[in-house]
Amino acid sequence: MKLLVCIKQVPDLESRFKPDAAGVWYNETDLAFRMNEYDEYAVEQAVQLREKLGEGTELTVLSIGPDRVVEAIKKSLAMGCDNAAHIQDQAASAKDPWQIASIIAAYAKDKAFDIIFTGMQSQDRGSAQVGVTIAEQLGFACTTTIVGFDYVDGTITAKRELEGGIKGVVKLKTPALVTCQLGLNVPRYPTLPNIMKAKKKEIVAIPVADLLTEESLTTTASFHPPAKKGGGIVLEGDVADLVEKVIAILKDKTTVLR
């Protein structure tokens, strides 16, 4: 079997973000980057399946971006991916989800992957469109936001997270693509011996120009910090009334009462 996991490197979300010179994305200077959290679940699930299937299964990790993304690729290799494709693109952050998905689909189309894993969304752009668009372009079955995964004889059984904490179970035949959500698994730490072994694994570098054929469909017009928050919501009225209002807000805006 052939497996592919697609990962993105994103800034540490604790960073202080400033708009770039054009005002359409964030300035990358001084930011620390790491693997997108949802992609870590995707890598872990792909590696678990790779281990379960054993010999004869090949797991490739793919990332698009400048040289710095090789760090995230190497982490995936240390977690257990077999080899990697680095699609070199200095301007990946300026591409829309359609273009990113098209690049990945162009890479994957003649490689006969059986299952593709992606994160549910990236932590920076957060479109959640790339995974489903790859599946559409390749004609793969697809399901999203999975929190449970099993594979037996050409059939994936995936548990999905629906709104309000409700779960659903779907079955899909390979070739298929799944997007992975928090709660699916606990990603392993790359151990030192595996970091060493990863140094010997192959990373194929492919210039993005070899795969890019599509124009962007959407353009980011502006990137700016949110307006300064006011003093929060001030509730008024008698106690019973206030309790009702607080419960309604907690139900609506948080998961604590679900």
Place this chain on the structure above:
Amino acid sequence: MNFELSQDHKVLQSAVRDFVEKEIKPIAMKIDEEHMIPDSLVTKMAEMGFLGSYLPEEYGGAGLDMLSYAIVVEEVSKACGSSGVLISAHTSLCSGPIYSFGTEEQKKKWLPALNTGEKIGCFLLTEPDAGSDAGGTATTYTRDGDHFVINGSKTFITNGGYLGTGVLLASYDRSLKHKGITAFIVDLSSPGVTILKNENKMGIRGSYTTAFAFDNLRVPVENLLGLEGKGFNVAMDTLNGGRIGIASQALGIAEGAFERALAYSKERKQFGQAISEFQAIQFKLADMWTSIETSKLLTYRAACLKDAKKSYTMESAMCKMHASETATFVTKEAIQIHGGYGYIVDYEVERMYRDAKITEIYEGTNEVQRVVISKLLLS
């Protein structure tokens, strides 16, 4: 010159950081209070490969380099100085000399169990009356057939309480001073080994600091490490490497305290503004960070020199001396920035201050480091 870590080292740094954040930081205070690193943490660190980072893969190590080892000790020590020194003493002071001076048979016999953490390593040099002056070693040995028989006592032995594997220095003729000293690999679970006590200390309280008595400890002749009478060389070479580990530990402790002081200075408000708005605090932060960065450059450089198989005696002495003095300075200032809260256990910087002090003392006091540095300058 390039002062950037390689991508491989960055991957390692971030992996160790994630592990430390989730597995060590939450229990660092408990480790100090209970004077004990839980066995479960030692096992997890061993599984991560922290106990054999730079030892070759053929002996069960991770096969990385000295810089990787320095990064591991630094990152672990940011959260817990006790766990940092466990790794440092184990690797630099026990696996290190066995790898450098051992025969192929000795490496194959002893290193795999050390690298997997099945045995925790220690270095038995210091004695009640021989600390910085290793030539005064009073533990003696005699030959009896195919064994050596060791008698005497050792003190302040980091990791001793695990009763794992040790590299032990003993003399066959005390009148020969350092020329009479020989190194042995010893299994501390053998008859003739008694723990006199595990010391109760100011800091690194989770780490064992053990006093031993040896009463006719029989060591097979094949456990001789290096040549008879050449133990002093083994000890000096071992301490050279060990100083990079202690510098890394000190650096990590300093960074851990700095992170807390920086965050606290931005949160704490007095006179209507964050205390980080006051120049008195700003200057402290500037001095602390500059010391940390200079310590880091010296420590990484010493590690890179060792990796390049170049002379690093002066560099390891300098990084150990500077990083340890940085650790006591930065942790002290971190308490001052926290004010009264810094004196309270819950804020953890007081523990870091207590942990920092030992780094000026062990693996050669800073006075000894100054002797090493000045001797090399004047030779």
